[in-house]
Amino acid sequence: MKQPNQRRAFLGKLAAASAIPLVPSFLKPDANLDWIPKYKSSFAPSSALALVEDETFWYQIKNMYSSSPGVLNLNNGGVSPQPIIVQEAFERYNKLCNEAPSYYMWRILDQGREPLRQRLADFAGTSAEELAVVRNASEALETAIFGLRLNRGDKVVVCKLDYPNMMNAWKQREHRDGIVLKWVDLDLPRMTNDQIVAAFAEQITSDVKIVHITHLINWNGHILPCKRIADLAHAVGAQTVVDGAHSFAHIQYSIPDLGADYFGTSLHKWLCAPFGSGLLYVKKEHISMLYPHLASGEPESPDIRKFESLGTRSFAIEQAIGQALDFQYSIGNQLKQDRLQYLKSYWTNAVKDHPKIHINTDTHADRSCALCIVNMDGRKPTELGEALHNQFKIHTTAIEYENVQGVRITPHVYTVKADLDRLTTALLKLANT
Ligand SMILES: Cc1ncc(COP(=O)(O)O)c(C=O)c1O
Known part of the structure; x- marks a missing residue:
């Protein structure tokens, strides 16, 4: 993953494309980011x-968000907030669009899409x-699910x-x-990776066409x-649809490394x-061979752009992905x-030895990252x-689904240790009452 410089190329293209200077300074790389590489x-x-562990650095990152001073948001897994530079870019682009949509x-x-x-x-x-x-993981993945030629x-x-x-x-x-549909049943966090792969292997028989992971x-x-499961699928000639909504830009990987034939994620x-x-x-x-979910003129085209026939949508949202x-x-x-691994360890270590508190996620760095669930004896999630x-004005989300029970705690890069001290103090107080 390298730092490309398409934004400058884009500026150049725009300047060339419009004879009159209709595009002002709105696409300049944001100077507000300059301090980060310097600090690093x-x-x-x-x-x-x-x-x-340097809280001075992470407090400055926090200041780049507009996080609520009142409610402590520890449900970043649901949807993440945008740094202020992203919010401002969106607003700039949106205002510009409203001048002459x-x-x-x-x-x-539109010229920014290819860069x-x-x-x-x-x-x-x-x-x-x-x-x-596209607009979210649901749209991406349902494009694959409904576009596949299955009989x-x-x-x-x-x-x-x-x-x-x-x-x-x-x-x-x-x-x-x-x-x-052939259903895999997982018992997490108790199952090992080998047991998880074995549970998939049991269902991936030679007549299977698609494996959703x-x-x-x-x-x-x-x-x-994911890759081990994908290898099983490919070994029987099946294809894989991989849902990366929660892993993309959270943990490091390249999409082909997952063994994905089709992959969808949200960027928000x-x-x-x-x-x-x-x-x-x-x-x-x-x-x-994949049909677009919203029809395009050439449904069997080998051009990936056929999946972008979405009708009118917000170009401001799309272009601010750049920021x-x-x-x-x-x-x-x-x-x-x-x-994110450090923050997870920080709060889970502070509470995990309390006899009434149970961390219900495998906290090993290979098997989870920021997202983790906690249970407390005597209280439903x-x-x-x-x-x-x-x-305590701490916003989380309660999970009571299938065999998974717990309150999901998801810090983000703008979460500082003091925020998690507030969480662990609250958890210990509740456990002791
Ligand atoms: C695993 C997973 N897949 C897909 C989605 C759908 O994401 P969106 O609502 O952004 O389409 C979510 C949303 O939380 C998710 O957790």
């Missing part, structure tokens, strides 16, 4: 750990010709811990087209051994891009992931979630 370079490479949207901002596609491809480790910019009786492997929108899409195909389970934060989660932004990846050789990438690159993927909110 003041640390020797050997002191990377110190930067992970069809001109600024379709003639000016953006390339930047996203560099980040995701794919070719730009394999990425479509009555074709078998698809899904998991009970997949995301509801995706399970509903597959169930709708089962109802409408007569495909057959949620890379990072939203219910409890467990990271599935861990990348902190504007609400309503997402990404669809389709492996080059599958594009022509979210700038922000992500400024912090750096590795540092971000290390900090909803009761614990309400107590945290009503008594």
Whole structure:
């Protein structure tokens, strides 16, 4: 994942495209980010750990967000806030569009799509010709689910811990087209990776056509051994649909490394891009055979852009993804992931030995990152979630789903240790009453 310079190229293109200077300074790289690499370079490479723990640095990151001073938001897993530079970019682009919508949207901002596609491809480790910019993970994944050519009786492997929108899409195909769903049942966090792979292997028989894999389970934060499962699928000639809604820009990987034939994610989660932004990846050789969800003139075209026939949509949202990438690159993927691991360990270590508190996520760095769930004896997850909110103004989400129970705690890069001290103090107080 490298730092590309398409934004400058884009500026150049825009200047060339419009004879009169209709595009002012609105696309300049944001100078508000300049301090981050400077601050980082003041640390020797050997002191990377110190930067992970350096609250001065992370307080300044926090100041780049407009987080509520009242409510402590620890449900960043639901949807992430945008750094102020992303919010401002969105507002600038949106205002510009409102000056002459069809001109600024379709003639000016539209020219930013290809450079953006390339930047996203560099980040995701794919070719730009394999990425479509869409509105969220649901749209991306349902494009794959409904676009696949499946016949009555074709078998698809899904998991009970997949995301509801995706399970509903597959169930709708089962109802409408007569495909057959084969369900994997996981008992997390108790199962080892080998047991997880074995549970999938049991369902991935030689007649299976598609295996749906949620890379990072939203219910409890467990990271599935996606590539190992994908290898099983490919060994029987099946294809994989990978749900990366919770892993993308959270943990480091390139999409092809997952063994994904089709991949969808939202960008308004861990990348902190504007609400309503997402990404669809389709492996080059599958594009022509996948029907677009919203029809295009050439449904069997090998051009990934056929998945972007979405009708009128916000170009401001789309273009401000660029500032979210700038922000992500400024912090750096590795540092971000290390900090999120550090924050998870910080709060879970502070409470895990209390006899009434149970961390219900496997906290090993290979099997979870920022997202983690906690239980307390004597309180249902909803009761614990309400107590945290009503008594301590801490916003979380309660999970009571299948065999997963707990309050989900999700810090982000703008979460500082003092925030988590507030959480652990609250948890210990509640456990002791
Ligand atoms: C695993 C997973 N997949 C897909 C989605 C859908 O994301 P969106 O609502 O942005 O489409 C979510 C949302 O939380 C999710 O957790």
